[in-house]
Amino acid sequence: MGTAQSTTTATPRRQLRGSILRSPILGPVAALVLASTFFALATPRFLSGENFSLILQQVMVVGVLAIGQTLVIITTGIDLSNGMVMALSGVLLASFAADKGLNPWLAMLLGLVVAAGFGLLNGSLVTGIGLPAFIVTLGTMNIAYALTRIYTTSTISDLPPELTFLGDTFSVGGTQIATGTILMLALYLLTWFMMRYTASGRTVYAVGDNIEAARLAGINTSRVLRGVYTIAGLSYGVAAILQVARTGVGDPQAGQTSNLDSITAVVLGGTSLFGGRGSIVGTLIGVLIVGVFRNGLQLLGVESTYQVLITGILVIAAVSVDQLTHRRK
Amino acid sequence: MSTPAAGRVLLEMSGIGKSFPGVRALEGVTLSVREGQVHALLGENGAGKSTLIKILSGAYGRDDGEIRIDGERVDIRTPADAERLGISTIYQEFNLTPHMTIAENIFLGHLPTRSGMVDWAQVRQRSRELLETLDVHLPVDTLTGTLPVAQQQMVEIAKALNRNTRILVMDEPSAVLGERDIENLFAVVRRLQASGIGIIYISHRMKEIFELADEVTVLKDGRYVGTRKVAAVTMDELVQMMIGRELEDIYPSRRTEPGEVVLKVSHLAQDRLARDVSFELRAGEIVGFAGITGSGRTEVARVIFGADRPTAGEMELFGKPYRPRSPRDAIDRGVALVTEDRKRQGLLLKLQVFVNTTISGLDRLSRFGLLRLKDELALVNTWIANLRIKTPSPEFVVANMSGGNQQKVVLARWLSLGIKVFIMDEPTRGIDVGSKAEIYQIMADLAGQGVAIIMISSELPEVLGMSDRVLVMREGRIVKELARDEANEEVVMHHAVGHEVPAA
Numbered sequence: 001m002g003t004a005q006s007t008t009t010a011t012p013r014r015q016l017r018g019s020i021l022r023s024p025i026l027g028p029v030a031a032l033v034l035a036s037t038f039f040a041l042a043t044p045r046f047l048s049g050e051n052f053s054l055i056l057q058q059v060m061v062v063g064v065l066a067i068g069q070t071l072v073i074i075t076t077g078i079d080l081s082n083g084m085v086m087a088l089s090g091v092l093l094a095s096f097a098a099d100k101g102l103n104p105w106l107a108m109l110l111g112l113v114v115a116a117g118f119g120l121l122n123g124s125l126v127t128g129i130g131l132p133a134f135i136v137t138l139g140t141m142n143i144a145y146a147l148t149r150i151y152t153t154s155t156i157s158d159l160p161p162e163l164t165f166l167g168d169t170f171s172v173g174g175t176q177i178a179t180g181t182i183l184m185l186a187l188y189l190l191t192w193f194m195m196r197y198t199a200s201g202r203t204v205y206a207v208g209d210n211i212e213a214a215r216l217a218g219i220n221t222s223r224v225l226r227g228v229y230t231i232a233g234l235s236y237g238v239a240a241i242l243q244v245a246r247t248g249v250g251d252p253q254a255g256q257t258s259n260l261d262s263i264t265a266v267v268l269g270g271t272s273l274f275g276g277r278g279s280i281v282g283t284l285i286g287v288l289i290v291g292v293f294r295n296g297l298q299l300l301g302v303e304s305t306y307q308v309l310i311t312g313i314l315v316i317a318a319v320s321v322d323q324l325t326h327r328r329k
Numbered sequence: 330m331s332t333p334a335a336g337r338v339l340l341e342m343s344g345i346g347k348s349f350p351g352v353r354a355l356e357g358v359t360l361s362v363r364e365g366q367v368h369a370l371l372g373e374n375g376a377g378k379s380t381l382i383k384i385l386s387g388a389y390g391r392d393d394g395e396i397r398i399d400g401e402r403v404d405i406r407t408p409a410d411a412e413r414l415g416i417s418t419i420y421q422e423f424n425l426t427p428h429m430t431i432a433e434n435i436f437l438g439h440l441p442t443r444s445g446m447v448d449w450a451q452v453r454q455r456s457r458e459l460l461e462t463l464d465v466h467l468p469v470d471t472l473t474g475t476l477p478v479a480q481q482q483m484v485e486i487a488k489a490l491n492r493n494t495r496i497l498v499m500d501e502p503s504a505v506l507g508e509r510d511i512e513n514l515f516a517v518v519r520r521l522q523a524s525g526i527g528i529i530y531i532s533h534r535m536k537e538i539f540e541l542a543d544e545v546t547v548l549k550d551g552r553y554v555g556t557r558k559v560a561a562v563t564m565d566e567l568v569q570m571m572i573g574r575e576l577e578d579i580y581p582s583r584r585t586e587p588g589e590v591v592l593k594v595s596h597l598a599q600d601r602l603a604r605d606v607s608f609e610l611r612a613g614e615i616v617g618f619a620g621i622t623g624s625g626r627t628e629v630a631r632v633i634f635g636a637d638r639p640t641a642g643e644m645e646l647f648g649k650p651y652r653p654r655s656p657r658d659a660i661d662r663g664v665a666l667v668t669e670d671r672k673r674q675g676l677l678l679k680l681q682v683f684v685n686t687t688i689s690g691l692d693r694l695s696r697f698g699l700l701r702l703k704d705e706l707a708l709v710n711t712w713i714a715n716l717r718i719k720t721p722s723p724e725f726v727v728a729n730m731s732g733g734n735q736q737k738v739v740l741a742r743w744l745s746l747g748i749k750v751f752i753m754d755e756p757t758r759g760i761d762v763g764s765k766a767e768i769y770q771i772m773a774d775l776a777g778q779g780v781a782i783i784m785i786s787s788e789l790p791e792v793l794g795m796s797d798r799v800l801v802m803r804e805g806r807i808v809k810e811l812a813r814d815e816a817n818e819e820v821v822m823h824h825a826v827g828h829e830v831p832a833a
Contacts, residue, residue: 198698199691206688209677216636216666216674217742218657218689276679 027321028270028285035289039296046299049175056181059291061086061246062261063184063284064239066269067191068119068232069262070283075208075228076275077126077133081118082236083258084144087251089115089240091148094156094250097163104162112237118144119233123226141259148252156250166245180242187238191280204228209276264311265290268318289314336364339398339527340385340416340496346393347380354380358394358553360546362496362527367518369542369559370531373571373787377551378531382498385529386418387411398496417489418498421505423481425488427474432456434473435488459487463517479510486517497521498529503537504623515541533621535564535826547571565819572789572818579766580794581773587797588612591781592651592664592750594633597642602628604805606642610750610781615772617796618785619821625805626785627669630752633783634666635659646750660689663749667739667756669785675739676727683709683723686741693746712741716771733764740771751775752783757791769795789818801825 039046065082072079093111096102102110118140125136166180195201206214207224215221243254269286271278290311297307340362347355355377362368372378383389385396387408396403398414405411411418425434435456441448456469465483467476473484482502489497499518503511518541522528530542538545539559547554547570554570592610597603603625610616618626631637633644635653644651646662653659656666668674677685686709687694694705709723716737720730727735736756743751753772757765772795776782786792792799799816801809801824809824 197700197702199695199700200698202684202688202691202700205680206677206684209679210673213674213677214688216634216656216668217677218655218660220655220657276677 025270025279025282025285028268028282028289031268032285032289032292035292035296039292039299043296043299046296049173051295051299053169053175053177053181055288055291055295056184057178057246058295059287060178060180060184061239061243062258062265062290063287064187064235064242065255065258066262066265066283066287067187067280068235069259070266070269070271070278070280071191071204071228072133072232073263073266073271073273074204074275074278075225076211076273077225077229078137078263078273079122079133079229079232080137080259081122081141081144082232082239082262083255084141084148085115085118085233085236085255086240086243086258087253087255088118088144088148088151089237090244090254091152091156091250091252093240094159094163094244095152098156098159098250104160108163108241111240112234115237115240116230116233119230119236120226122233123229126229127222127225152250152252155252157248159244159248159250163241164245164248166242167248178246180245183238183242187235188280188284195280200224200227205276261290264315267315267322270318270322272322273319274322336366336525336527338362338400339364341397341400342381342385342394343397344394345381345384345391345396347384347389348392353551355384355391355551358548358551359556360529361556362529364495364525364527365522366544367522367528367530367542369538369545370529370548371533371538371545371567371571372548373789376548376571378548379500380551381548382418382500382529382531385411385416385496385498387416412492415493415495416498417492417494417496418500419482419485419489419502420500421502423485425473425481425484428472430470431460431467431473431476431484431487432469434484435459435469435491437488439492455491456487459490462490462520463487464520478505479507479513482506482514483517486521490521494526496527496529498531500531501533502530503532503534511537533826535567538567539564564823568819568822572822579769580791581770583773583777585614585776585797587614588779591647592633593645594629595643595645597629597632597644598640599625599628599632599637600640602805603632606802606805606807608800608807608810610783612749612779612781613776614797615776615782615784615795617792617799618783618802619789619792619799620787620802620825622787624802624825626802627754628805629802630666630754630783630785633659633750633752634664636666660746663747665743665746665748665751667736667743667751667753669754669758671732671735671739671759676735678728679726681724681726682713682718682720682730682738685727685738686712686723686745689742690746708745709741712745716741716744717767731764733760733767736760736764736768740768744771744775748780750781750783752785754785755787756784757786757788765791789821792816792821793818803827 045051065086068082069079089111092114093107096110097104097107122136122140125131126133166183167178169176169178195204203214203219203224206217206219207221211221244250265286266283267273267286268289269282269284271282293310293314294307297310338361342358342360345355345358358377358381360381370378380389384391385405387405387410390406396405403414405414426437432452436452441451453469460467460469463483463486465480467480473481476484502514506514518528532538542559544556545559545562545567546556547567549571589612590609591612595607597606606629620626628637632639635656635658651662653662672678677688683705687705691700694701706723713720713723718737718741719734727738757768760768772782784792784795793816797813799811799821800807801811801821803825811820
């Protein structure tokens with residue numbers, strides 16, 4: 001007794017709510033358009049191909065980190081370790097290529113393997129021992145940070161060209177576009193495709209919605225979670241390669257705030273922290289929202305501290321919307 | 330037992346009504362309790378006992394009726410109101426904080442202070458006294474989390490006494506206890522009774538009611554059936570009061586010719602929740618599992634489905650050894666489970682109809698890991714039509730559907746896989762009558778196609794209406810097997826609550 005069962009038939013209003021749920025990126029897209037319109041009116045320098053290309057370059061590292069973060073958050077997890085894993089991976093691949101004379105491509109592969117290994121470690125601890133993702137990744141974040149500092153405290157420079165070409169630009173109709181941004185967009189396309197058109201993508205949503213129901217539906221939930229964290233780790237490895245390419249050095253100080261920046265982008269993109277709901281396209285929009293705000297405020301001459309302040313307000317607003325829609329159910 | 334001199338009337342609830350969206354949970358229910366009386370509250374699952382208790386304890390508001398204490402009309406809107414009026418409730422799940430000591434739990438929320446500081450000396454002293462009165466001898470600094478269930482229950486009672494309780498509600502207090510602890514509990518209840526506390530005692534076990542209670546009130550389908558003096562009523566009469574309703578004719582008629590043995594379960598055990606369970610299931614038959622909540626039926630179902638591992642026993646499926654290590658194993662061998670809790674275990678509530686329908690069979694809809702979305706949509710549309718699922722589109726989110734349609738989505742998931750053994754745990758819980766009839770028809774059709782069905786249900790009419798055989802479980806064991814023509818509500822209920830039926 002006591003569980004009230006509402007007997008309902010589908011009314012148009014419910015149907016509408018259903019379709020809004022299905023397109024969770026409407027809100028983020030509206031926010032992006034509004035923000036862009038505002039900055040376009042406020043400063044003439046905003047609306048130019050050059051400036052858009054710049055925004056994309058500015059966001060490509062956090063953009064790739066946010067891919068992994070999105071998958072983890074869809075499964076109701078969270079990954080605090082991504083920035084530190086990226087820093088470790090970046091320092092290792094830079095130093096092996098520059099100082100130890102390893103083939104630059106193999107050095108990049110090494111960076112990817114280390115990052116994916118951290119992801120697998122996260123996933124195994126979450127599924128094997130059943131620890132909360134927050135705690136696990138808080139731990140591995142510190143481990144990765146410490147390992148980076150033990151390995152080196154100075155930046156690694158004089159990198160071979162293979163490590164920096166992703167930071168180079170090429171010209172399309174007079175606009176300079178960074179090669180790395182193409183890689184970022186390609187990865188978004190790939191992830192979008194995976195989430196939409198593969199059985200694996202489907203199971204990620206199922207596990208995020210209700211892990212016990214997913215298990216009872218025959219899904220190997222541990223394998224799904226380990227896979228998600230490992231793929232997330234891989235994306236941090238790619239982010240490390242982009243980070244090194246963009247700055248031209250292996251920097252042990254990199255990624256200090258990347259975990260929070262990536263979470264910000266994911267949340268702004270409409271992915272629910274309660275799991276099961278969210279989209280990779282939304283995250284790309286979220287990444288762009290942050291990028292547009294930072295860039296626009298910069299053009300308006302607003303101090304960077306205030307940019308951070310505004311980002312903070314944006315995050316709380318986005319999570320509030322998520323919380324309120326969640327509570328109504 | 331002999332009724333002590335009946336005290337003054339403490340509590341009177343009359344004309345109590347309560348609705349939830351789409352459900353009339355209580356209607357015109359009356360209950361009155363005297364000082365020093367043990368008043369049993371009896372009824373099948375879903376009869377409204379819990380709702381009534383929750384209204385009394387302030388967890389729910391009532392829609393109709395009035396509550397009087399000492400003849401005065403009172404308004405109970407919150408648990409704090411109930412506490413102020415001297416009403417305490419001990420639920421089956423205790424309200425103790427495991428990381429706090431016995432004394433801290435007893436005084437939780439009521440810590441006495443002296444000049445702004447907690448008066449710990451008084452807390453310990455008073456806790457010790459309370460435990461003494463219950464004949465419990467434990468250091469009051471013990472963490473409650475480390476205590477066995479029976480002693481935790483005593484701490485709950487001490488907590489209630491500390492709040493000057495005059496009316497104590499106990500919701501199936503014996504359900505969690507072993508034989509010896511039950512004796513202890515009874516002794517405590519009698520002591521409380523002697524001190525003038527009025528006790529409302531909910532139990533499924535007839536034996537306890539006759540041993541402990543002075544009066545018994547029976548509820549059925551949210552309505553008041555009657556109140557009897559225990560000394561002047563027979564068990565048969567009470568069972569009749571609990572179940573005496575008309576069988577509505579919503580069960581499809583069908584002819585069964587059970588085929589080969591599909592599933593053979595031998596001496597299966599799961600911790601202490603299921604013990605020495607053996608039975609056979611044949612193709613095309615529907616076997617009903619009856620029993621009260623907690624009798625081990627769900628545990629058996631989960632083991633067969635691979636959701637839990639058995640602690641002992643063997644199973645065979647189509648003559649071959651069957652040891653599912655996960656639900657996936659079971660599904661791949663043609664076994665499905667419709668879970669008892671649809672919303673928490675059955676459905677992916679925030680996801681769409683099509684996702685929920687195909688989630689267990691994605692491998693069949695993929696090629697090289699890629700989903701064939703067109704085939705998927707066609708499959709989902711077929712099942713929406715077959716089962717007459719009311720949904721505006723396959724992309725509708727299941728959380729927004731009615732219970733009956735949600736359950737049909739669950740059925741569609743399994744039917745689309747061509748399941749051979751179907752375990753249905755409370756398949757019509759929380760579903761309107763129309764959808765119920767449809768689900769019965771689906772079950773009958775499946776059996777007709779040779780699918781073997783296990784139906785676990787706490788609704789006796791449904792068990793009797795649908796089953797070819799009824800297995801009755803009690804305390805983890807199958808205590809009786811009844812053929813269709815032997816089974817009636819009385820016999821099943823008697824076995825379920827643990828009372829031998831007089832030869833009829």
